[in-house]
Amino acid sequence: MTAAPMRVVAAMSGGVDSAVAAARAVDAGHDVTGVHLALSRNPRSYRSGARGCCSIEDSNDARRAADALGIPFYVWDMSEEFADTVVDDFVAEYTAGRTPNPCLRCNEKIKFAAVLDRALALGFDAVATGHYARLETGPDGRVQMHRAEDHGKDQSYVLGVLTQEQLRHSLFPLGDTTKDVVRAEAERRGLQVARKPDSHDICFIADGDNAGWLTEKLGPKPGSIVDEDGAIVGEHEGAYAFTIGQRRGLRLGVPAADGKPRFVLDIEPVSGTVTVGPRESLTVDVLDCVKPLWCASPPADGEYTVQLRAHGEEHAARVGIVDETVRVELIDPAAGIAPGQACVIYDGTRVIGSATIDRTSRLAHR
Amino acid sequence: MTDQPVVYLDHAATTPMWPEAIDVMTTELARLGNASSLHASGRAARRVVEESRELIAERLGARPSEVVFCSGGTEANNLAIKGLYWARQALDPSRRRVVFSSIEHHALLDPVTWLAKHEGAEIAMTPVDRTGRIEVEALRAAVESDPSTVAAVTTMWANNEMGTIQPVDEVVRIAREHGVPVHSDAVQAAGYVPLDFAASELDAMTVTAHKLGGPVGVGALVIKREHDPVALLHGGGQERDIRSGTIGVALIASFATALDLTVQRQAETSARIESLRGRLVEGVRRVVPDAIVNGDPEPGPSHRLPNIAHVTFPGCEGDAMLMLLDAQGVECSTGSACAAGVPQPSHVLLAMGFDETAARGSLRFSLGHTSTEAEVDRLIEVLPAVHERARKAAGVRGVS
Numbered sequence: 112m113t114a115a116p117m118r119v120v121a122a123m124s125g126g127v128d129s130a131v132a133a134a135r136a137v138d139a140g141h142d143v144t145g146v147h148l149a150l151s152r153n154p155r156s157y158r159s160g161a162r163g164c165c166s167i168e169d170s171n172d173a174r175r176a177a178d179a180l181g182i183p184f185y186v187w188d189m190s191e192e193f194a195d196t197v198v199d200d201f202v203a204e205y206t207a208g209r210t211p212n213p214c215l216r217c218n219e220k221i222k223f224a225a226v227l228d229r230a231l232a233l234g235f236d237a238v239a240t241g242h243y244a245r246l247e248t249g250p251d252g253r254v255q256m257h258r259a260e261d262h263g264k265d266q267s268y269v270l271g272v273l274t275q276e277q278l279r280h281s282l283f284p285l286g287d288t289t290k291d292v293v294r295a296e297a298e299r300r301g302l303q304v305a306r307k308p309d310s311h312d313i314c315f316i317a318d319g320d321n322a323g324w325l326t327e328k329l330g331p332k333p334g335s336i337v338d339e340d341g342a343i344v345g346e347h348e349g350a351y352a353f354t355i356g357q358r359r360g361l362r363l364g365v366p367a368a369d370g371k372p373r374f375v376l377d378i379e380p381v382s383g384t385v386t387v388g389p390r391e392s393l394t395v396d397v398l399d400c401v402k403p404l405w406c407a408s409p410p411a412d413g414e415y416t417v418q419l420r421a422h423g424e425e426h427a428a429r430v431g432i433v434d435e436t437v438r439v440e441l442i443d444p445a446a447g448i449a450p451g452q453a454c455v456i457y458d459g460t461r462v463i464g465s466a467t468i469d470r471t472s473r474l475a476h477r
Numbered sequence: 478m479t480d481q482p483v484v485y486l487d488h489a490a491t492t493p494m495w496p497e498a499i500d501v502m503t504t505e506l507a508r509l510g511n512a513s514s515l516h517a518s519g520r521a522a523r524r525v526v527e528e529s530r531e532l533i534a535e536r537l538g539a540r541p542s543e544v545v546f547c548s549g550g551t552e553a554n555n556l557a558i559k560g561l562y563w564a565r566q567a568l569d570p571s572r573r574r575v576v577f578s579s580i581e582h583h584a585l586l587d588p589v590t591w592l593a594k595h596e597g598a599e600i601a602m603t604p605v606d607r608t609g610r611i612e613v614e615a616l617r618a619a620v621e622s623d624p625s626t627v628a629a630v631t632t633m634w635a636n637n638e639m640g641t642i643q644p645v646d647e648v649v650r651i652a653r654e655h656g657v658p659v660h661s662d663a664v665q666a667a668g669y670v671p672l673d674f675a676a677s678e679l680d681a682m683t684v685t686a687h688k689l690g691g692p693v694g695v696g697a698l699v700i701k702r703e704h705d706p707v708a709l710l711h712g713g714g715q716e717r718d719i720r721s722g723t724i725g726v727a728l729i730a731s732f733a734t735a736l737d738l739t740v741q742r743q744a745e746t747s748a749r750i751e752s753l754r755g756r757l758v759e760g761v762r763r764v765v766p767d768a769i770v771n772g773d774p775e776p777g778p779s780h781r782l783p784n785i786a787h788v789t790f791p792g793c794e795g796d797a798m799l800m801l802l803d804a805q806g807v808e809c810s811t812g813s814a815c816a817a818g819v820p821q822p823s824h825v826l827l828a829m830g831f832d833e834t835a836a837r838g839s840l841r842f843s844l845g846h847t848s849t850e851a852e853v854d855r856l857i858e859v860l861p862a863v864h865e866r867a868r869k870a871a872g873v874r875g876v877s
Contacts, residue, residue: 231873233800233866233869
């Protein structure tokens with residue numbers, strides 16, 4: 112980004128990453144205002160489990176970090192937008208038998224949309240976050256997003272939904288650093304959150320029990336668990352509690368003929384039928400994806416790498432674009448890929464864009 | 478952000494301490510002695526407390542024995558409403574109803590709803606009109622539907638968001654016909670309109686020091702001797718055994734000094750502030766013609782406080798305006814409660830019949846004894862640009 116000082120909103124979750132990101136934005140000479148996003152309608156007083164962004168304690172941690180940096184601090188209520196676009200979408204996707212990633216959705220619709228739009232309208236120039244990703248200006252003058260230096264912490268996957276316009280108003284001050292360095296820097300700066308544990312899981316599901324949360328939200332909807340031949344091997348209380356590739360918690364009444372573990376292969380949302388089978392049946396090599404979002408412009412057909420889940424591995428793939436759909440052929444098959452997941456496409460370390468997996472299949476000749 | 482001095486337009490949240498009150502407080506902090514001790518130091522400390530109590534009582538039209546010191550408005554309100562409820566119930570278990578208004582401060586609303594949730598109280602909430610004044614006939618109907626079951630009636634003296642003054646005298650008249658005690662939260666009114674506890678015929682009244690130039694952390698429940706509210710805090714038996722806890726001599730002395738000065742200067746200060754408020758309202762309307770000034774437009778001690786101007790800016794979000802004004806060194810309030818720092822639409826505006834969008838698009842500007850014309854003028858100077866930006870931001874969010 113440009114070196115000229117800007118008016119920057121630092122989105123501060125109350126965690127160590129966003130606190131150090133805000134500190135670095137201050138150091139870079141920007142005029143920084145700390146903003147904590149209130150995403151929950153009924154914030155809990157204290158953190159429970161490993162989550163870290165929605166409790167009053169997190170809000171206070173963010174406030175104290177802003178105090179330490181000497182920047183103004185406000186709480187922006189985004190709970191309505193969050194409930195409408197992230198939580199409702201999460202529920203709808205699971206109801207439809209897909210596996211959504213709410214963090215991507217939040218980045219796409221809240222942090223770099225509702226928050227960014229509000230910030231720009233209020234006279235700010237950019238939003239800074241503690242995401243681990245690198246931004247560079249390419250030879251064509253466009254902003255490129257790359258994987259972070261710290262590949263273990265890299266979060267470019269959950270940012271793969273950002274468009275050029277959004278990237279032009281984004282700052283990721285941690286992209287060139289590692290988590291260890293960030294923690295040490297937080298200590299050195301006297302930030303109380305220096306040793307605060309990382310957040311995992313989905314922020315609005317306090318205990319990390321997605322299945323339990325969905326069951327509470329949607330109520331029981333019993334159905335059958337069948338094998339690949341259609342024979343009933345178990346019952347369940349709601350198909351939305353399952354994800355493709357899941358092995359644990361199936362509680363099958365009938366053991367597999369070969370005695371090997373079985374995995375969820377398919378979820379049929381209307382009947383609620385969950386199909387299970389051996390690991391081999393999980394592998395797919397064709398991903399038909401929809402709703403592409405490009406960081407700059409659509410790529411030429413060719414060989415790229417793709418990432419299919421947060422912190423997932425890279426797969427070499429041939430990518431072809433037909434109208435608004437993206438066909439991804441994996442060079443080596445992958446297992447446990449669920450519709451609803453995002454496929455983020457990379458050229459080396461550079462993010463090209465993302466699309467939502469709509470259908471998976473296996474090439475006929477294999 | 479700016480080299481301008483801070484423009485403080487949030488005196489209803491808290492107002493600067495009088496220098497005299499700071500002097501008294503720092504002097505008294507150096508004093509040795511627990512006011513409950515029997516030796517000379519203890520007696521000297523106790524003397525300061527009792528002289529303060531006498532001064533406060535005199536300035537509020539009360540008797541010294543009616544002044545119960547506590548930590549402030551929230552505690553005094555809790556003590557009044559819970560203490561009276563329990564005491565009245567102990568005498569007659571059928572007294573289970575609490576009659577209150579929909580625009581009370583949370584420091585009263587929440588103890589009332591707590592009584593309903595945990596102690597079996599039945600609550601009767603009195604509605605308000607469009608200016609934020611309670612509808613006395615509705616209150617009368619609530620009381621008279623079954624007077625013998627009413628434990629207590631409570632109505633604030635002046636609303637903290639609108640400044641609308643409540644018809645406390647009429648409420649007292651209705652309640653007295655049925656022998657029901659009346660409490661009034663006068664936290665926001667004290668210092669801006671004359672208060673006379675005896676003349677009001679109230680049974681109990683809440684005041685706090687920091688709204689009238691005293692320190693945060695001390696206030697009083699003024700309560701008639703004939704009432705024996707059940708204590709919230711049990712311990713050493715201080716303050717008529719209604720409020721145990723070591724007596725805060727320095728806080729109380731400073732409270733007395735502040736209240737004394739405020740009451741002595743009240744007429745003059747209120748007149749000056751009323752004229753500043755006029756300048757503010759006129760300026761706001763000039764630069765934002767569609768701004769709506771809420772509450773009772775009439776000045777005077779039976780209409781509204783002289784120091785509060787509550788304004789709705791259609792198509793804007795109050796918290797965005799607050800942030801932009803803050804960046805210019807102009808400090809005000811959205812006048813609403815905060816949970817986790819999240820601005821909620823004000824229950825007062827909702828009770829007055831505003832919708833949530835209008836309730837979110839409002840700001841409270843409140844003046845005080847240090848306010849100046851220059852401060853008001855600075856607000857009017859920065860307001861147009863702030864308003865334009867906030868309107869744009871609300872448009873992005875689909876608020877209009």
